Amino acid sequence: MSQTKVAPKEVGKPAKNFDVGSWLIPIIAVLVAMALAAILIKLQGSNPITAYKSLFKTAFGSAAGIGATLGKSTPLVLSGLAVAVGLRAGLFNIGAQGQLLSGALAAAWAGVSFHGLPGYIHIPIALIIGAFFGSIVAGISGFLKAYRGVHEVITTIMLNSIVMGIADYLASHPLREPDQFLTRTSEIQASAKMPVYAHLPLGFFIAVALAAVIWWILGRTTSGFRIETVGRNRHAAWYAGISVKRTVISAMLISGAIAGLGGAVETLGITYRYAPAFNLGLGFDGITIALLGRVHPLGIIPGAILIGGMRAGAANMQFDSGVAPELVDLLMALILLLVTAPLITRFFKNSSNKSMTSGWGN
Amino acid sequence: MSALLEVSGVTKRYPGVLANDNVSLTVNAGEVVALLGENGAGKSTLLKAVFGLIKPDSGEIKIGGSPIVFGDTAGVISRGVGMVHQHFQLVPVMTVAENLILGDEPKRGIFINKKAAYDEIIALSKRYGLEVDPDAVIEDLPVGMQQRVEILKALRKDVKLLILDEPTAVLTPQEIDELLVVIRNLANSGVGIVLITHKLHEVMAVADRVVVLRGGKLVGTTSPKETDEAGLAQMMVGRSVVLQVNRTEAKRGGVVLEVKALEVRDDRKILSVKGVDLQLHKGEILGVAGVEGNGQRELVEAICGMRHREAGSVLINGVATKDMHPHAVHEAGISHIPEDREKHGLVSNYTIADNLVLNQFDQAPFAKGWIRDLNEIAKNAIATVEKFDIRTPSAFNTAGSLSGGNKQKVVVARELSEELPVLVAAQPTRGVDVGSIEFIHNQLISARDKGAAVLLVSAELDEILSLSDRIAVMSDGKIVAIVDSKDADRNYIGRLMAGLDK
Numbered sequence: 067m068s069q070t071k072v073a074p075k076e077v078g079k080p081a082k083n084f085d086v087g088s089w090l091i092p093i094i095a096v097l098v099a100m101a102l103a104a105i106l107i108k109l110q111g112s113n114p115i116t117a118y119k120s121l122f123k124t125a126f127g128s129a130a131g132i133g134a135t136l137g138k139s140t141p142l143v144l145s146g147l148a149v150a151v152g153l154r155a156g157l158f159n160i161g162a163q164g165q166l167l168s169g170a171l172a173a174a175w176a177g178v179s180f181h182g183l184p185g186y187i188h189i190p191i192a193l194i195i196g197a198f199f200g201s202i203v204a205g206i207s208g209f210l211k212a213y214r215g216v217h218e219v220i221t222t223i224m225l226n227s228i229v230m231g232i233a234d235y236l237a238s239h240p241l242r243e244p245d246q247f248l249t250r251t252s253e254i255q256a257s258a259k260m261p262v263y264a265h266l267p268l269g270f271f272i273a274v275a276l277a278a279v280i281w282w283i284l285g286r287t288t289s290g291f292r293i294e295t296v297g298r299n300r301h302a303a304w305y306a307g308i309s310v311k312r313t314v315i316s317a318m319l320i321s322g323a324i325a326g327l328g329g330a331v332e333t334l335g336i337t338y339r340y341a342p343a344f345n346l347g348l349g350f351d352g353i354t355i356a357l358l359g360r361v362h363p364l365g366i367i368p369g370a371i372l373i374g375g376m377r378a379g380a381a382n383m384q385f386d387s388g389v390a391p392e393l394v395d396l397l398m399a400l401i402l403l404l405v406t407a408p409l410i411t412r413f414f415k416n417s418s419n420k421s422m423t424s425g426w427g428n
Numbered sequence: 429m430s431a432l433l434e435v436s437g438v439t440k441r442y443p444g445v446l447a448n449d450n451v452s453l454t455v456n457a458g459e460v461v462a463l464l465g466e467n468g469a470g471k472s473t474l475l476k477a478v479f480g481l482i483k484p485d486s487g488e489i490k491i492g493g494s495p496i497v498f499g500d501t502a503g504v505i506s507r508g509v510g511m512v513h514q515h516f517q518l519v520p521v522m523t524v525a526e527n528l529i530l531g532d533e534p535k536r537g538i539f540i541n542k543k544a545a546y547d548e549i550i551a552l553s554k555r556y557g558l559e560v561d562p563d564a565v566i567e568d569l570p571v572g573m574q575q576r577v578e579i580l581k582a583l584r585k586d587v588k589l590l591i592l593d594e595p596t597a598v599l600t601p602q603e604i605d606e607l608l609v610v611i612r613n614l615a616n617s618g619v620g621i622v623l624i625t626h627k628l629h630e631v632m633a634v635a636d637r638v639v640v641l642r643g644g645k646l647v648g649t650t651s652p653k654e655t656d657e658a659g660l661a662q663m664m665v666g667r668s669v670v671l672q673v674n675r676t677e678a679k680r681g682g683v684v685l686e687v688k689a690l691e692v693r694d695d696r697k698i699l700s701v702k703g704v705d706l707q708l709h710k711g712e713i714l715g716v717a718g719v720e721g722n723g724q725r726e727l728v729e730a731i732c733g734m735r736h737r738e739a740g741s742v743l744i745n746g747v748a749t750k751d752m753h754p755h756a757v758h759e760a761g762i763s764h765i766p767e768d769r770e771k772h773g774l775v776s777n778y779t780i781a782d783n784l785v786l787n788q789f790d791q792a793p794f795a796k797g798w799i800r801d802l803n804e805i806a807k808n809a810i811a812t813v814e815k816f817d818i819r820t821p822s823a824f825n826t827a828g829s830l831s832g833g834n835k836q837k838v839v840v841a842r843e844l845s846e847e848l849p850v851l852v853a854a855q856p857t858r859g860v861d862v863g864s865i866e867f868i869h870n871q872l873i874s875a876r877d878k879g880a881a882v883l884l885v886s887a888e889l890d891e892i893l894s895l896s897d898r899i900a901v902m903s904d905g906k907i908v909a910i911v912d913s914k915d916a917d918r919n920y921i922g923r924l925m926a927g928l929d930k
């Protein structure tokens with residue numbers, strides 16, 4: 067009795083490394099979160115239908131609206147992607163926020179201080195500098211994890227605070243806009259501002275292309291295989307000749323670079339300067355988005371667009387229905403809760419896998 | 429009076445496999461029923477259905493005469509059924525005591541009553557003669573001890589029906605003997621027992637009745653009185669199985685692997701390999717016999733670069749290999765079938781195809797430069813699955829979906845595919861059915877005949893005796909004797925293993 071029948075068409079099909087589970091979970095999570103929030107809106111005396119209509123009409127109802135949504139989504143795609151890359155390697159990078167901040171500030175500095183460059187040079191340079199600084203910040207956590215065994219959740223959270231402090235200092239002293247009362251940098255040069263083509267921001271396409279590249283790297287290259295293997299079974303990875311240390315560090319470097327790029331894109335495409343309050347929460351939204359996208363590099367794109375859209379439409383919703391824009395934060399929190407609940411149960415079921423986060427990426 | 433357990437017409441289909449095909453079976457109180465079958469025959473599936481863990485597609489299961497609700501584990505447990513699973517269900521970071529009381533903790537108010545828990549555990553372990561240290565943390569314990577905890581956990585509730593899914597696969601011969609006594613005593617006290625095992629002599633020793641599954645179907649019922657081991661093997665596999673290995677004289681060549689004055693510490697930092705010297709020749713199988721826990725595991729891991737060598741060296745063709753670097757050792761010429769296949773051998777949520785190239789993923793033909801060649805990986809997988817008779821609907825299913833013996837075949841297939849000068853096989857047939865054991869044994873011998881130097885470590889003395897050209901006996905961290913297998917006498921080796929003769 068041989069059951070080893072394999073359809074010929076399976077030959078050459080990519081090995082199914084992505085066990086992404088059911089995509090129904092995130093969809094249901096979003097719908098349930100919206101239903102729960104609707105109850106709260108109702109209790110507050112407003113009409114949830116009006117509120118949601120206004121929210122989504124602003125976000126997706128016009129070309130300009132979609133443009134604004136995609137603009138807001140761009141750093142979210144990148145911070146979600148950063149968190150996802152970490153999770154793929156079994157690392158819970160909670161520090162996307164700090165890495166994103168350093169990228170945003172570094173890009174602002176590059177945008178302000180380099181003069182006389184054409185846009186096609188100035189923008190890439192500023193983006194690379196942003197990515198570089200994000201990468202350094204995350205690399206510290208990667209190094210500490212690999213060589214000192216310090217859990218990345220702890221170091222990335224600590225580095226968030228450290229980076230925030232340093233960035234505040236830099237923005238309020240050496241890099242502060244001259245003769246300005248506010249803590250913020252000067253506006254970047256016109257040559258560093260990322261163009262928008264017919265409402266569509268350039269940054270968004272960079273982010274989507276990068277997500278596709280990461281997807282390809284994880285699924286098709288030896289480096290991706292190293293990351294995936296370390297994330298799924300460190301012991302087997304070590305046995306198979308994969309340097310777990312090097313892989314952990316490189317995964318953190320890549321994750322941080324993507325987060326830093328997210329900050330840079332925000333600076334060069336939306337805020338045009340760095341100010342401490344601008345980027346609040348983008349890195350944390352990345353965690354929600356990564357999980358909403360089931361830790362799939364392409365799955366995070368719709369998640370980021372949904373949340374970017376809600377952020378873009380929030381102000382108008384308040385205008386139309388009186389519901390405070392914080393509703394969006396409430397929605398995010400509910401979504402995160404609902405999306406992680408099944409992941410957490412799965413994590414405990416797979417408790418043979420002892421490392422703290424390796425159950426998440428599955 | 430109705431039977432304790434009545435299974436009628438149970439069918440369970442998984443994508444691409446009919447795991448159980450209209451299976452019917454009864455178990456009476458006080459009876460030991462052995463459930464036999466090849467890996468993947470559907471034994472675990474059937475018993476998981478009985479325990480309420482999975483829902484069969486059709487059929488009926490009655491306990492004590494009344495039907496169970498499919499999928500209602502709690503209900504099944506409350507009716508006196510206990511199960512010891514093939515894969516441990518313990519929480520690795522918790523202590524023995526915590527694991528034992530988990531889910532039904534003795535309480536004082538809202539707190540766990542530790543004293544009561546301890547008393548209960550000690551009484552329990554006395555009653556069944558299964559000693560455990562309540563304070564030990566599970567992940568620090570050897571697998572045999574973990575198994576014991578699993579069994580105690582199942583016995584904690586007053587069980588009427590005890591299901592044991594391959595409980596002896598990871599036990600030492602002494603532990604097995606003890607367990608068989610426990611099983612017999614339980615049966616004598618009226619408990620019905622279903623026992624899955626691949627070890628036919630255990631079946632002969634303890635079973636009242638034997639039920640055989642093949643390809644999901646029940647193919648026969650017999651009893652130890654009516655048949656012998658060869659007969660059982662034939663029923664399982666559907667053809668006659670050679671239980672005794674056919675082995676020609678070894679054509680020994682020069683020394684390939686040399687272990688010099690090796691000292692290694694175990695997980696608790698205790699010196700457990702105390703100065704071992706070994707010379708392994710081209711074209712021979714050197715078996716390391718010993719009671720488990722006498723340093724064999726540490727010896728293998730140190731040789732293969734997975735455990736720090738305190739002192740001494742490991743040379744391949746005269747060249748020293750790197751300490752603590754499994755991949756470098758592999759490159760230097762050692763293939764390794766690791767003892768713990770779940771931990772080291774496989775990535776269970778990768779496909780079988782990816783697992784088959786796990787240690788060659790970045791080498792030609794499976795990668796061209798930076799890019800993995802999925803076509804080659806797939807071709808290799810399909811060919812290997814065929815050649816090694818790995819039972820799966822597709823080479824692109826996850827390794828985790830395979831039954832234990834088929835997982836082992838994946839590891840064996842991968843390690844043998846490269847034909848390196850040295851092959852280290854640690855417990856290569858643990859938990860594997862007789863048909864696959866025969867297959868793996870033949871593979872080891874053919875590797876030898878092709879010129880590999882094979883180091884075989886096994887807790888099964890019979891396996892060592894039938895495969896080895898020379899036998900090294902390990903006791904208390906030392907090689908106490910090396911004998912030619914022609915002169916090997918079972919009793920003498922047994923005494924050496926026990927540390928009696930010097």
Ligand SMILES: Nc1ncnc2c1ncn2[C@@H]1O[C@H](COP(=O)(O)OP(=O)(O)O)[C@@H](O)[C@H]1O
Pocket residue numbers: 442443445446447465466467468469470471472473474819820829830831832
């Ligand atoms: N969860 C599952 N998903 C898919 N296939 C499964 C699953 N569990 C078992 N199988 C398949 O069902 C068959 C029977 O498996 P199992 O009952 O574990 O065999 P046994 O215990 O007799 O070795 C095998 O072909 C196995 O691959």
Ligand SMILES: [Mg+2]
Pocket residue numbers: 468471472473514593831832
């Ligand atoms: Mg089984």
